[in-house]
Amino acid sequence: MLHATTPELSAMLPGTRYFEVESATVGTRFGVWVTTPPRYDLELDATYPVIFQSDGNVAAAMTAPALALLRDDPVIPIQPFIQVSVGYTGEEAQRELAVRARDLLPPGEPMLPGVDEESIGKLVPAGLMDQEGADLYLHYLRNPAADRFLAFLTDELYPLLTAEFRVDESVTGLHGYSYGGLFATYAALQRTRINRIGAGSPGILGGVSTVFATYDAELTSGADHSGRMLHMTVGAPEITARSVYQPLVAAGTVEFMSLAQQTPLPGLAFSGKIIADESHATGWTASWFSYLRTCFAGPHSDLFISMT
Template sequence: MTWNETSPPLASMLPNTRYFELESSTVGGSFGVWVTVPPRYESEPTARYPAIYLPDGNLMAPLTAPHTMMIRDDPINPIQPHIQVCVGYVGPDVDRQLAVRARDLLPPGEPLLPTTSAESLNLLVEAGLLDADAAKLYLHNLQNPAADKFLAFLVEELHPLITAEFRIDDASTGLFGYSYGGLFAIYAALQRTIFSKVGAGSPGIIGFESKVFQLYDSEAKKDSDYSDRMLHITVNETEITRVSAYQAYVGVGTAEFITHAGKKPLRGHVLSSHIIPAQSHATGNTSSWFSFLRQCYSQESPEMEIMRQG
């Protein structure tokens, strides 16, 4: 018996998924985009679906896209069918995405963690996670973040391409991010762009120093109208209960932001939060994603609808 190593087609791993690459003039970088449509997309030619965008696409596409085959018809927690748009990196940026994503996901002027230095980033080199050049790039991007440009890329460059190619319902466009992606999601939610349903999983918020606190207070002072907008924030249990760097820089900051926002809610805004049981920062991203879907895109199961109608 013999076996052969091959490069399988995308469809063998990610059903109903198409892959695109594009250059962003706004960001000045290249991106890969995985677009996954619901299973009955072709057989329902008049139906339109909300688009949900996810940064960190190289990781999130293989983690989340396969579940689109099942979650619509889940008899317990059915999810509204949607088009999932995962945005990641291509070429050399794939190997150094830990460094590149800091450019795209941190708000402009975001303060550095107290422990961040060239010496501390060398630990990533010693661990084999980055090479020396990528570590230097990481520090540069942490010091010069540009989430405003990445947000403009999603809204002004990518979304028009998505709406031209797929049947999109713009009434409830979504965004979900995890870790620094969660920080980006909160930053984007407070810009009042196309994203009306936003999920932030374990956001990398520095307590009362992150730019999102200032942005939130500015929106509250202006009495901005956030009607029909939702923000769902999750944090993993062990990020709160276990002593680690995540406790200080994720658990505490997330709790402070939820408390701060709860004390002075934005007009019309729906804020919700959930603690993901047992998970750590390394394992909680898919659970956070499903928590967001259940909170913001749930739909009634056929069994419950029959019971309700009596």
């Protein structure tokens, strides 16, 4: 007989603790999944960099289990880090499509072509959201506030993490995918304490996204980005296959990659990667691991050598 129940978090993500944090800046309550690296409880003098993830309700489940293996991978080791996946609670978790537009789109970001009351309204009969959620989605598309979400991460959440965990404050990471990738690109240009950033298949609208104007302003001012890294990925089929992702993701991403490499910001270590065979639906974890290999490569462990 099948017995329906809700498992403990430790049964699914044994190295993860869950917290909820009220944000005065955003005006909401966030869910925060914190996953510590192997031997965190044994190496009591060690500190570890924090890596933030947006869309934490999904990101934690997809990527946190691998953290137990990355440090001692005998092929491509990753330096140990504290993974902090930030997502939503309660009703907002049920309306994630709407509220993530609030948090992940830069202020003033133009809306997608053809997005209006009629097109958003089609999401209701499709079962993707109720009418109130659709109205909220359109409101946040018109009034995005990634600046507030970024301030929550750096000014509200980060101090709580340093008080609770052993954090290496010299390095802080951030990875986001899709709209989260747009947020990561925006954050990379703000010169906050977050200095190793991964942007996966970012929803950058070619030619018109606010990140282009911000980039130009940083370039014109001669702002120093020394010690900062931005790794951007996109799936090859997003570029080559006829789909909505060609104009909405690929065009702007390739344009930004070209801009960052042809007219680099002073000191910014930019890298780009086109990931083979991954569509927008499947590229998230591939982008995450590409980011870790590029920005958090670790030394080889002797753990498995000693076992042979």
